[in-house]
Amino acid sequence: MFTPATADQRFVLDHIVGIADLAATERFAAASDDVVDAVLEGVGQLAAGEWAPLLRAGDTVGAKWTPEGVVMPDGFVKAYHDYVEGGWGTIGVPEEFGGQGLPFAIQTAVLDTLGSANMGFALAPTLTVGAIEALAHHGTPDQQALYLPHLATGEWTGTMNLTEPQAGSDVGALRSTATPLGDDKWSIKGTKIYISFGDHDMAPNIVHLVLARTPGAPAGTKGISLFLVPKYRLNADGTPGDFNDVRVVSIEHKMGLHASPTCVLSFGDNDDCIGELIGGEFGGIRAMFTMMNNARLNVGLQGVQVAEAATQAAVGYALERVQSARAGSPSKESVKIVEHPDVRRMLLRMKAQTQAARALVYYAAAQVDRAALGEAGAQDRLEILTPLAKAHGTDLGNEVASLGIQVHGGMGYIEETGAAQFFRDARITPIYEGTNGIQAADLVGRKLSMANGGVFAQLIADMRAEAQDTGLIGLIDACDEIGRGMAGLDADDKLAASYPFLTMLSVATCGWLMERSGRIATGDDAFSAMKRAACAFYVAQIVPEALGLKAAATAKADVLYSVPAEAFAA
């Protein structure tokens, strides 16, 4: 049974996000203690009461393609409407666009809870957030007025349409076209793949944000523009009207995340698909990054979600399943498996990694709010944290989901138990919204060199000022040395070392936040005791593991290229 992780969320909001700082500002004055508690409790009820019970059906029935469009499993339409009715979509949307104007960090907590209950389902609101961001930052006042109120509530949902068969990580290779029709309208034509919630039956309209190429556009990413393409065009009164020639060709047969229909969308089969520019011609990549950056945090958050869910399931099983006496015990009575040291090690690792991932992602989310407040350095901090939150958050989600199966033993491999679903669902997260390899490339290729290394240096300085554990300080020092050394490397050497370095820096950041958490959690309640144990375990055992990556993070690319590509098939 799913229980919202309210205590840990509140702890992280208080001590990692610094929600009180935010609430002390005029902009976020609404984020008072009472409101935060009410939000966490309220969304927890929705998540536990309505969303979690649909978890299995989302997997076993899944979203289905039909000639009339994608149909969600029974119960999803109502559960989604209750989300809309409850106002949960509006949490982080600015008041000027019909939202509640609460901090992004609170919205993060809301999505955390919904996704921990049902990760695939929660992807629908998550994607809508990306569409809202793009429109809020790059839309015209008319576009904002027409679309944002409906997106803010979640009444309409949003999608991101980037990928084409030949254009995955290489977005610039896309071929979809937009031809001017005059009057700021464009005719959209092309096929997009991997469009999550590209169609479904939970909303009367779907707002597709589509990257396409205008006539004579330069090659590559420079020539890309972003278009707003609703499933149904708006009538004069703003209500959904005529079908806009956006068809679902098929949905993918994926390993997991079956609640989320992954659509192949065809735009303009009948030359009758009309879009509007967002962010100006050739402004597509900039607008896309606005949409993607928060999406990357939200995918990192999916790592937290699946880790939370997998941990709860494993703990529940370990507290019930009785097997074998405890080794070395005088009693020959069989015990609950939570009592066996190696099972308990796995569970504590799951707790520690879940809490660390939550701390990391919420900390990054807090920078969105601090940047919005104009706090010095917050935007920079956000940018350097984004690849860490996305890549390491999702890596941890996968690790924890795998441990969850292991704790269940043979039962974990049987689908009915549910542990396997988390493992299957989690596996997409290191891939989409920029593979984790792309995140590592972003870290070493762009983020380390921001402000001539000053952004990275400030992160290191902040960690160093607070860290106390020798091992943690050693890891921070190693990151500092390796990160500074990156500047002198050529592209191949940087990239060859990028992934292990990203992991090291992520663990250092988590270690910093977890060590602090352990110091703060002085209560004698069960949550505080568990927090102290998880933090102690993290610093003492997980931090040193990351130091073991130093050799890989300082290795050169030469060994990779010491054989021709074809020799890999030898």
Added chain:
Amino acid sequence: MFTPATADQRFVLDHIVGIADLAATERFAAASDDVVDAVLEGVGQLAAGEWAPLLRAGDTVGAKWTPEGVVMPDGFVKAYHDYVEGGWGTIGVPEEFGGQGLPFAIQTAVLDTLGSANMGFALAPTLTVGAIEALAHHGTPDQQALYLPHLATGEWTGTMNLTEPQAGSDVGALRSTATPLGDDKWSIKGTKIYISFGDHDMAPNIVHLVLARTPGAPAGTKGISLFLVPKYRLNADGTPGDFNDVRVVSIEHKMGLHASPTCVLSFGDNDDCIGELIGGEFGGIRAMFTMMNNARLNVGLQGVQVAEAATQAAVGYALERVQSARAGSPSKESVKIVEHPDVRRMLLRMKAQTQAARALVYYAAAQVDRAALGEAGAQDRLEILTPLAKAHGTDLGNEVASLGIQVHGGMGYIEETGAAQFFRDARITPIYEGTNGIQAADLVGRKLSMANGGVFAQLIADMRAEAQDTGLIGLIDACDEIGRGMAGLDADDKLAASYPFLTMLSVATCGWLMERSGRIATGDDAFSAMKRAACAFYVAQIVPEALGLKAAATAKADVLYSVPAEAFAA
């Protein structure tokens, strides 16, 4: 397309197994160079030509339960018969029992190839090997004469029946009963779960080896006996006759390995199930370990199989998929993704881990043969290597399968691509035949203390005598220190550190074998170049990671028990 890994198998047989040493003995004189080559080539043809093409159907159609028994997907019956006809089952079976008497290491190579082509399918012959071992060591001459020739060819298959719903890792908790009928016959009654290939339509008889409790038997493992229970009783002429009241109640709905029916078997529903004792009353655990130990090596081998298959698929994709220009390159032409440093890092890691796992498992397999020859220390070496081969081999299989998905990007998550199947199939291997946690407990609880630590000390000494790399020597030293220290720890502390220690010792062993391999592979062919690169990568980058586990491998259990069990749910 699957290609048998013949070159690497031959390399490992020559330089890790020492096949020439074995062939120089009278017992294994048949294992000449020509024969070994012919075996590798011949089974490679069967695997690539007939078994690999059934890989997808094994997953998508899968074995099906019907009221008449389990039915395999189309093509499996013929492919299995061709395996039997080709004599591939007889490779490692002693000549006295109708086999070819070739080394176990050669049989390992045969199963490696078959399982790399189709891991779920290859589980059928793998399990038969366990039944052969149990009968060869503990059966009466009559039992051996009646059953072994049919099992040796694979004409009949074998199963192991240990687990019951309340008795998983705790085998001693089983409740199935055997009541004497006189004349060395026993009436068997009980339900067994997780019986791989417990039923199927590829063989005219199935030989179940069933653990059960005789009347008045002591509690726990001491009171367990092993019974031979055929699906069909034998007629006087030894042919299958009357149905023996063994029913398939259902098969499990698993995350993967769908080609292998995981059966719930009910014995004696009509009080008409007759079994014979194997290895004497209360000799069940000893006989089970005979069966299990080689089974553990063979499950470690499944890690090699799935790693090989996943690596081949990922390499194939990376050599074809074109995406993005190479960073830092003056050319803006898109390249095959194998050219991107982080993709190449993943592929080289996959190659290195696959080769390391193969070296480890074949090295352990070689000890079976050396022990059979009476070579001093070989049985001890086998026993200490078994938990490493099983646990680390399967851990690597999972890691490599996950990397295989990552290399495929979004395509990896789509079932049709096949990368996801490897990932799903692999996940059972750290669980069955003793979870990897049980393996770690076996290592620190039993194996380290063998001969007062002498068996462990000899392994360390052998590694130290050959290792040259400073990092590898450091890892060996760390293992030595930690392993010797285990003797002074209480059970909780030992077990708390057992898994990280098992990983360290496994990587040290692999590092030792890989470093040697890199020195030996001096050829200028593609395979040798790749071997050198994989070995260099392993020693330079993977060995140091394992050193990062030192803190965890020396941590005490206290942090695990610093909170009450219920606090894990807080």
